[in-house]
Amino acid sequence: MFDEDQAVDAAMRVFWASGYEATSTQELCTATGLGRSSIYNTFSSKRALFDLALRRYMEQTTSAQLELIRRTDLPIRERVRQILWRAVEPDPGDPSGCLVINTVVELGPTDPELVEILDRDHAVKLKALALEIRAAQTAGEVDASRDPEALADYVYVVLGGLRVAARRGAATRVQESVIEAALHAF
Amino acid sequence: MFDEDQAVDAAMRVFWASGYEATSTQELCTATGLGRSSIYNTFSSKRALFDLALRRYMEQTTSAQLELIRRTDLPIRERVRQILWRAVEPDPGDPSGCLVINTVVELGPTDPELVEILDRDHAVKLKALALEIRAAQTAGEVDASRDPEALADYVYVVLGGLRVAARRGAATRVQESVIEAALHAF
DNA sequence: CTCGTTTTGGATAGCTCGGTCCAAAACCTG
DNA sequence: CAGGTTTTGGACCGAGCTATCCAAAACGAG
Numbered sequence: 001m002f003d004e005d006q007a008v009d010a011a012m013r014v015f016w017a018s019g020y021e022a023t024s025t026q027e028l029c030t031a032t033g034l035g036r037s038s039i040y041n042t043f044s045s046k047r048a049l050f051d052l053a054l055r056r057y058m059e060q061t062t063s064a065q066l067e068l069i070r071r072t073d074l075p076i077r078e079r080v081r082q083i084l085w086r087a088v089e090p091d092p093g094d095p096s097g098c099l100v101i102n103t104v105v106e107l108g109p110t111d112p113e114l115v116e117i118l119d120r121d122h123a124v125k126l127k128a129l130a131l132e133i134r135a136a137q138t139a140g141e142v143d144a145s146r147d148p149e150a151l152a153d154y155v156y157v158v159l160g161g162l163r164v165a166a167r168r169g170a171a172t173r174v175q176e177s178v179i180e181a182a183l184h185a186f
Numbered sequence: 187m188f189d190e191d192q193a194v195d196a197a198m199r200v201f202w203a204s205g206y207e208a209t210s211t212q213e214l215c216t217a218t219g220l221g222r223s224s225i226y227n228t229f230s231s232k233r234a235l236f237d238l239a240l241r242r243y244m245e246q247t248t249s250a251q252l253e254l255i256r257r258t259d260l261p262i263r264e265r266v267r268q269i270l271w272r273a274v275e276p277d278p279g280d281p282s283g284c285l286v287i288n289t290v291v292e293l294g295p296t297d298p299e300l301v302e303i304l305d306r307d308h309a310v311k312l313k314a315l316a317l318e319i320r321a322a323q324t325a326g327e328v329d330a331s332r333d334p335e336a337l338a339d340y341v342y343v344v345l346g347g348l349r350v351a352a353r354r355g356a357a358t359r360v361q362e363s364v365i366e367a368a369l370h371a372f
Numbered sequence: 373c374t375c376g377t378t379t380t381g382g383a384t385a386g387c388t389c390g391g392t393c394c395a396a397a398a399c400c401t402g
Numbered sequence: 403c404a405g406g407t408t409t410t411g412g413a414c415c416g417a418g419c420t421a422t423c424c425a426a427a428a429c430g431a432g
Contacts, residue, residue, distance in 0.1 A: 017295060018296065019207065019291075019292055021205065021207035021208050095295065096294075097294075097295075101350055102292075104350055104354045105287065106205055106288075106292055108283075108354050109282055110204065110208070115355065147363060147367075149363075150363035150364065150366070150367050151367055153364050153367070154363075154367035156347075157344060157348055157364045157368075158347055158368075159347070160346070160347040160350040160351065161343035161345070161348075162347075164290055164343075164346040165346065167291050167294040167295060168294050169295075169301065177335075177339065178336065181332070181339070181340035182340060182344075182371060184332075184370070184371040185368060185369075186370075
């Protein structure tokens with residue numbers, strides 16, 4: 001009789017901050033305010049809860065990103081800038097970095113099942129962005145000789161790099177100037 | 187009476203592949219071929235051994251990178267290209283990604299001591315690269331209006347992003363085209 | 373070869389881990 | 403209020419964790 005969404009949300013933040021292995025079930029209990037029984041009754045296992053948390057994180061971030069990618073009222077360059085800026089201006093109180101990136105790094109090589117989930121999500125964003133880049137090319141906003149998919153991949157590699165930098169605690173102004181440098185590639 | 191360097195090397199690869207938390211002392215024993223006693227006698231703790239492994243990794247990669255950065259016989263653009271290419275063409279048999287990036291992501295927010303070590307190393311590379319970029323600017327190779335330090339930061343953000351992509355198992359040709367896109371920013 | 377030191381394997385300690393279980397409490401439905 | 407179901411707290415489980423200990427083996431100096 002508790003709010004499952006709220007519990008998943010709390011778990012998500014703990015995993016996000018500390019990683020999968022370093023997060024104990026005890027910490028999940030205190031973070032969610034629930035007892036062991038409630039958690040295991042509802043979510044079956046630590047791993048299953050992690051899956052839910054990761055999916056929830058992806059839903060939130062991906063939908064927000066797609067929305068931004070499709071803002072056809074903005075030049076593509078501006079949309080890309082804002083995508084990257086979001087990595088630099090996180091909500092205060094949120095853990096640093098990005099749960100998806102953290103998961104790729106920590107569990108990628110040992111958990112193909114997880115990688116597949118992440119890849120599917122990644123592919124959606126890439127495709128959407130490449131589509132918009134192509135449109136921008138026909139509109140003359142972007143050099144038509146460039147490969148739209150390569151550019152989309154590039155944007156997400158830079159975003160990943162920014163997320164890593166955030167985990168190191170890189171200064172905001174460093175990240176900002178990196179974004180401006182990155183936009184020169186367009 | 188065993189080869190300490192060899193043991194650190196073996197440990198390094200296990201940590202690199204699986205991360206700190208997910209690596210058990212048992213795995214370190216089998217990977218090094220040593221017994222628990224030998225390891226604890228020589229290295230004191232799992233954490234201390236990790237420190238050594240990380241430092242060793244940094245020594246190797248940083249020296250190689252500095253060497254490349256200072257290849258004044260090559261245009262700066264070419265040097266940057268090769269730095270990035272190394273992320274795409276790892277030695278076969280090496281774990282995917284980069285131990286430094288993995289460590290930043292896994293332990294960065296919870297281990298300031300470690301972050302300091304990583305930062306010092308990072309700063310050395312950044313400074314060296316910025317210096318060469320500045321030189322390239324006075325030589326007319328690079329647009330003089332750009333900030334050399336921002337460009338150096340940019341290169342290392344892209345490199346980090348590539349290392350994350352490698353952990354996901356990104357196709358080589360995707361990474362290649364990302365590098366070419368990234369070089370457009372110069 | 374001998375004796376003092378170092379290194380080794382293997383048992384073991386002491387915890388914490390993820391996960392289970394069950395009785396009591398809280399909750400619905402009529 | 404009653405009765406059956408769901409949810410909860412908290413004791414508990416076996417396993418695996420990091421780290422220690424110690425006796426035997428290997429080593430090195432004289």
